[in-house]
Amino acid sequence: MSNVEMTRFAVMEAERVVKIHIRKLPELKADEVLIKNGACNICTTDYGQWTGARKNLLFPMAWGHEFAGTVVDMGAEVKGFEVGEMVGIGYDNCGECEFCKKGLTSECVLIGAGRNKVSEDGYHGGFGCSEYVIKPYRALFKLSQDMDCSEAAFVEPVGTVCQGIRKLRLTPGEKVVVIGAGTMGILNAMVARAEGCDVLITEMMAKKLKVAEDLGLHVVDVSKEDPVEAVMKWTNGKGADSVILAVGVTAANDQALAMVKKYHAKILMFAAGYPAPELHVDSNLIHYRKMELIGTFSADKCDFARAAELMREKKIDLSRLVEAKFPLDEVDKAFEAAVLPGAYRVSVIF
Numbered sequence: 001m002s003n004v005e006m007t008r009f010a011v012m013e014a015e016r017v018v019k020i021h022i023r024k025l026p027e028l029k030a031d032e033v034l035i036k037n038g039a040c041n042i043c044t045t046d047y048g049q050w051t052g053a054r055k056n057l058l059f060p061m062a063w064g065h066e067f068a069g070t071v072v073d074m075g076a077e078v079k080g081f082e083v084g085e086m087v088g089i090g091y092d093n094c095g096e097c098e099f100c101k102k103g104l105t106s107e108c109v110l111i112g113a114g115r116n117k118v119s120e121d122g123y124h125g126g127f128g129c130s131e132y133v134i135k136p137y138r139a140l141f142k143l144s145q146d147m148d149c150s151e152a153a154f155v156e157p158v159g160t161v162c163q164g165i166r167k168l169r170l171t172p173g174e175k176v177v178v179i180g181a182g183t184m185g186i187l188n189a190m191v192a193r194a195e196g197c198d199v200l201i202t203e204m205m206a207k208k209l210k211v212a213e214d215l216g217l218h219v220v221d222v223s224k225e226d227p228v229e230a231v232m233k234w235t236n237g238k239g240a241d242s243v244i245l246a247v248g249v250t251a252a253n254d255q256a257l258a259m260v261k262k263y264h265a266k267i268l269m270f271a272a273g274y275p276a277p278e279l280h281v282d283s284n285l286i287h288y289r290k291m292e293l294i295g296t297f298s299a300d301k302c303d304f305a306r307a308a309e310l311m312r313e314k315k316i317d318l319s320r321l322v323e324a325k326f327p328l329d330e331v332d333k334a335f336e337a338a339v340l341p342g343a344y345r346v347s348v349i350f
């Protein structure tokens with residue numbers, strides 16, 4: 001038994017106001033694990049609420065869903081974990097509802113209210129940016145002890161990428177284009193490459209192009225070169241087998257449709273865009289060209305497991321995606337850094 005009772009955690013009280021609050025930890029249930037947090041990264045959704053771009057999220061928000069830490073204590077029914085182990089966190093799931101039974105844990109009945117669900121003490125969110133966090137063991141995934149905590153906190157975003165890649169049914173040797181070299185674009189490119197695909201990524205910001213290049217990806221600078229022409233050249237005029245849209249804008253949708261191969265092409269809608277992007281496609285084209293337009297969002301248990309496996313085996317290099325680290329006491333500075341143009345993940349460390 002641990003004697004941890006209280007925890008400090010970050011709360012978004014209003015737009016551009018993040019404060020540290022203290023709460024008593026709820027009692028550990030039989031299927032739950034107490035985790036000493038190592039790092040919590042600021043996701044686009046989080047800083048979107050901070051800037052006011054995502055008005056659908058409510059205050060006070062005990063934000064944070066990209067985090068990882070060490071097991072401190074556990075309930076009697078917890079299986080497969082040990083005290084002292086480093087774990088990454090997926091989504092809460094009951095393990096019993098009709099969705100969980102099919103493996104669709106991202107559709108679990110517990111997830112209904114999403115990030116707006118309210119705790120007994122009146123906070124929205126999942127308390128990911130806390131010194132100590134309690135999670136059901138079903139939401140945890142083993143990582144390696146030597147991992148940097150800010151990198152370990154990538155289990156959630158990498159999990160969402162693994163769902164998309166699973167739905168795309170990539171086969172080794174496929175030529176895959178990723179549009180956009182932000183955090184999610186780079187992650188998509190690295191996971192597709194880990195699956196044995198030949199990957200090209202398009203981007204216009206110099207800083208992101210440099211990171212993509214340093215990671216050994218084929219890079220097209222769209223400020224200098226037309227991406228559709230570049231992809232046609234790269235594929236000897238055939239077009240890409242698959243395109244992953246890691247930016248949510250109409251122009252990217254148009255490019256994807258123009259750069260895929262003639263038959264059996266697949267396009268993955270990975271990113272959301274605000275305002276909602278348009279898709280200009282004639283359904284006859286999808287029919288005659290046997291094209292697949294695939295949607296993906298969030299991650300199921302098997303996707304988090306795959307993400308943790310790729311991370312443990314060091315099949316993806318996350319080091320370049322940690323932009324900066326700030327201690328919990330400087331969480332407001334962390335948000336200011338997270339919204340700078342071209343920033344990768346900013347990490348709050350404990």
Ligand SMILES: [Zn+2]
Pocket residue numbers: 043044045065066156157
């Ligand atoms: Zn996220």
Ligand SMILES: [Zn+2]
Pocket residue numbers: 093094095096097098099100101105107108109110
């Ligand atoms: Zn469930």
